[in-house]
Amino acid sequence: ISDFNRVRLEFxxxxxxxxxxxxxSTLWVNISRSSSITLQEQALSLTNDLAFFPLPFFDPRNSGKLELPFVFAANPTLGEQKAAAILAxxxxxQSNWRGASFPVLYDALPSxxxxxxxxxxVVFATNDHRPAFMSDLEKFPAVTAPVVELIDHPDAxxxxxxxxxxxxEEDLATAAKALALGGNLLRGSRVTIDKVxxxxxxxxxxxxAWMRTDRPVRFAELISYPQQLQVSGLQPRPITLDVNLPPDLFVWRNQGIPLRxxxxxxxxxxxxDSRLNISLNEQFITSLPLVRKDTSSLEELRLAVLSNDTANANDKLVVPSLKIGDRNRLRFDFNFASTMGSAQRDRCQTILPANTQAxxxxxxxxxxxxxxxYISMPDLKAFARSGFPFSRMADMSESIVVVPAKTTPTQISTLLEAVAGISARxxxxxxxxxxxxxxxxxxxExxxxxxxxxxxxEMRDNPDLSLLLQRQRDMLVQPYGNSAIDANNRRGPSPDQRNKPANRTEVTAQAPIAAILGMQSPHHDQRSxxxxxGNDDADYNLLRDAIGDSGKLDAVAGSVA
Structure with missing residues (x-):
C-alpha cells in the first residue's frame, strides 16, 4: 500500500x-456505488519538516472537504484577519472543488x-498579540522577522x-504569502522569511483556473491528468475537457468559436458506421466518419454559440446554436462499429477484436x-459560480472586504471561507x-x-436596496417578475415592468435568516x-453552509438570494 493505489476489477x-x-449486450456487469473498502489504519509520526508543505494541512490525494482550524488571540486585528484570509x-x-472549512478559535488549540x-x-501570533498558550516567552520567544514554524500538538x-x-501584522501577511509562493524553498522545522x-x-x-481568451489554447493546457485524451476498446469512454471561462465573456450572436x-x-x-461525435455542454455539434483509408484527420469547426444570459427571451430563434457559460464541457465520443463475425450455431465464425485505440x-x-x-450586474450567479467580480483580478487586488469592527469566531470563519471560495474558482x-x-x-475606493x-x-435608504436584515425586523422588495402571484398570471408583466419594484414586505421574526445581496456601488458606476x-452567529452559520454547498450555490442568482 502506497500513497496512491488503484483497485482493478475484471469481469x-x-x-x-x-x-x-x-x-x-448479454455480457454486462454493474458495480454498485454502495460498494466499499475497509482499511485498518495507523497514524504515522511525521518529522517537523516544512519541506512536506502543504502536507499535512492539505493532502491533494484526499477527495474530502478540507477542514483546517485557525487559532488567534482574542479580538484579532484587521491585519491578523488579512494574513489569515491570504493563507485561507x-x-x-488548492482544495478547488473539494471545498474548505476554517473553524476559528480564540486563545485555545483544537481539543x-x-x-x-x-x-x-494554524496559529497566528505577533510579539504583542498572541494566544494565551504562547505566553511563555522562554518556550515561544519574540521574533525579529516573519517566521513560520512547525511543531507538535502538546496533547497529540x-x-x-x-x-x-x-x-x-505586516510580518504575518508576509509569512502567509511566503507559504503560498515559496513552498519549494521551505525546509526544516523553522523558516525565517527575508523577503517576498x-x-x-x-x-x-x-x-x-480560467481558459485564456487572448490566444488559441492547446488541449494540452486543458487536460487534468496524463492520457486524458486517449481511449481504447470497441466501446471507449468519452473524452471530456472542462473549459472554464470568465462569466462576462460576451459571445452572443458571433461568427462562431474556432475549434481545430x-x-x-x-x-x-x-x-x-464508426464515427466521432462532438458535443458541447451535452448539446450535439457534429458527427465525423471514421473511414478505413484515413487513420488521422484534422477537422476545423466553428461553434455557433449563444451567451448564457437567461434574460434573453429570443435565444430560441437563433438556430443552430449552443449555449456557452462560465463552466463548459467539450466531449468527444469515438463510436466503433463492431464486426465480430457470425455467432450462429450452424455457421460459427470468430474474428478476434482489434486492439482499437483513439x-x-x-x-x-x-x-x-x-x-x-460584458455582463449585466448585479448577477449573483456569476459570484456563486465564478467569484465574479472579485475574481476578475485573480489576486483580488481590486477588491476590499468590509468586516464588522467587532468580530466573533464564526464571523471570521465566514470571511475565510468566502475568500477561499473565490480563490478556488x-x-x-x-x-x-x-x-x-x-x-x-x-x-x-x-x-x-x-x-x-x-x-x-447610510445604505439602508438606498433606492437600489432590495433586502434589509435588521436584527428581528426584515424588509424585501420584489419586482413583478419575482412575484408568485404574477408567476401564475398567464399574461405576465410587460418587459418594461419586469424589473421595476412592485411589492415591499416587512416582517418581524425570531428564527435565523441570512442572505446574499448584489447591488451597484453608490460611488463608482462600474463597481459592485x-x-x-447576517446579524449573529446563527445567521453566519447559514451563510457558511450555503458557501460550502455547491448545490446551494448553483441556486444563487439574480440580486438577492
Missing amino acids: IGHYTDICEDPAN SYFGS VQNKEATQPS PYSKILLIMGRN EELQPRKPYDAP TQYRYTAPSAND IIDEDSTIDLSGYHH SGYPAFGLRLSDDWQAAAK DADLLLLGQMAP IVALL
Missing part, C-alpha cells in the same frame, strides 16, 4: 458455450479526543501546528480570442486582498466591495457590492 463472463460474440485563499485555491488524533491547525504527537509569527516581492502585477482575466481538432484512431476493418491530439486548439467582456491566492472595518472609506455583516446605516448579510 469474465459467458452467455453460451460456443460462438460467443464479445460485444454481445491559498488553501482554497483532541485521544493522543492518536491527526487534525492539524501525531497532530501538527503551524505557527505564523511576526513582529507585527511581487515582480509582475496580475492582469485582468488571467486567473489560472486533430485526431487519430485504429483503422476499422471495413468502411462501416486519441485527440494535444495540439488541437480552441480559440476564444477577440471577444468582448480563480485558482490563485488573494495576495492583493484589502480588509477594512470603515464602510465610508472603503465605499469611496475604486474597488469591488465584499461586505460581511450588516448593511451600513456583494453583501453577505
